Amino acid sequence: MTTKIQSAYLAPEGLSEPLLKEIDGVIVVHDRLILSSKPFVNAHWAQNIWKNPVVVSIDSINDAAKKLKSIQRNWGLYSFALHRRAQLIQGKLNSSKPKPMLFPTPLPSQGTGGSWCLLDENTLLASADCSSPFSNGEPSFIEDKDGPPNRAYLKLYEALALAGKTPVEGEFCIDVGGSPGGWAWAIQKCGAEVLSIDRSPLDEKILNLKGVSFEKRDAFSLLPAEFIEKGQSVDWLFSDVICYPEKLYDWLSIWIDSGICKNFICTIKLKGEPEMAIIKKFAAIPDSKVIHLFHNKNELTFFKLG
Template sequence: MNAKIKSAFLAPDGFQDQLLKELDGVLSCHGRLILTDRHPRKSPFWAQNSWQNPSLIPIQSISDAAKKLKALQRNWSLYSCQLHRRAQLIQEQLPHVSFNPLGFPASLPGSPLGSWTLLDRDTLLAASDCSSAFPNGEVHFLEDKINPPNRAYLKLWEALTLIQEYPCRGQFCMDVGSSPGGWSWVLARLGAEVLSVDRSLLDERVAKMQGVHFQKGDAFSLKPGELPESRENIDWLFSDLACYPEKLFDWVMMWVESGLCDNFICTLKFQGDGDYFMAQKFADIPNSRVLHLYNNKHELTWMKLKTWESSPVQS
């Protein structure tokens, strides 16, 4: 079986079942790491990190393991699912890689980061080419525990950090399903104008921020061509609406087809185990991507950017 390992995928904590449903050719599971005998056509939605070129490396000792990893590249992060002490001793012999929590905004780590794990005492599995620049796909931020009204801002921070594009002064954003206001807080702090829409009120401090205009009501009643504040188009549409993905899809497609909005970041919230037919429908919208953010729970994030029209994304 070992010779057949072609790729490995790390599931987010608690979402192994979702990832397993997406994968063909599963060979074995090691904690949250799932090994397969094929290269999938597209990145799985529920993978927190994809190991693209895993190889099995026999090792004779801790220092032999470290030597073999260092011969492949400098930076490695350990996914430890067993033999924790031995794995830790190997990791300690590798060059130190500093991964302090990020401030916001922050640039992405510049150097490639490989991932490895111990499959048994004498064998490690290592991949120098991984989809995430962060150890095990975990994007940690220096949290602001005072100003935002909830922790939802972390998923928007993560999404914007991954795409390295930020709404800015002079841009107009619509943030639907915005209450109590974590996302509107992020957008106003970046200097953008935000039309913030929810059936529930915003946190008072967010409502008073410069650039935030709150409208109470049903987001689905907002139609292209009826933009408020004499706006002709929208730079960014954000949705964290608690709603069925089907309903969001129909509404969002109206905006996509109108051509009035450049960029979209929307959370797709799933009930129970659901099937992910809708995730694929979103992913099939041109120039877009669906992924599970580290700061997402039982939800995926769909993003579509104007800049991806000239450099198509790999979904």
């Protein structure tokens, strides 16, 4: 390979197309891994960004392991070919295998550090610096099969793990598009008070939890003025409403401009071809970021943390 690889991007399953549209200088695509000749950009659709990849020549499995270890200790493998050879090298690295995490959990202990892959039998690509603290951008949590009414809580677990903080006791949260209550369950588990809003009912089991309340109404009729009048500050605004991104953007802007809420985590639901213009509008909100979570499907997640 003659062109210098300057960055690499791992696409979420089935979502290489929107990611490819965000990246310049594409050299080659290996399954879900896109190699680029340009320095990395914070692509919204990437599951993991390899920020400083280096090409390393190797002459054996032991040599590969030795060279990787000389760069750093913890490595996650992305294997798209020569799987057995790649696994044998990975096995020699003694990188701790990521274990399912208990939520909430602090991030630093979870980091795999770098990512690597075999480009051919005698060449590997390794990036010590990656955007995701999780191996291949895939967090794994210990699941609760009894408490929550669905698996949507895993998406919030991931978002809060990446946020590096959670709602805590004494905080007030709003959860729009909250039914049947997976997110409300996770917020309540953190000890905070949560008001869920949805046009569909909340699961009765969730409604009966201490600190959970529910209003059946249109999420977009809920405006900061209601809370300002009551003298009630809002610590977190969560949204998982299925709606056009433009509608969410306009409503969210009112909340952000009001200044009464500190933290926002909202999913941006997309249909078919993602419209980059609206994604860029969300991303242009000061102190925000828009990323694709492992637990997101055809949607992105907006974060603005106080």
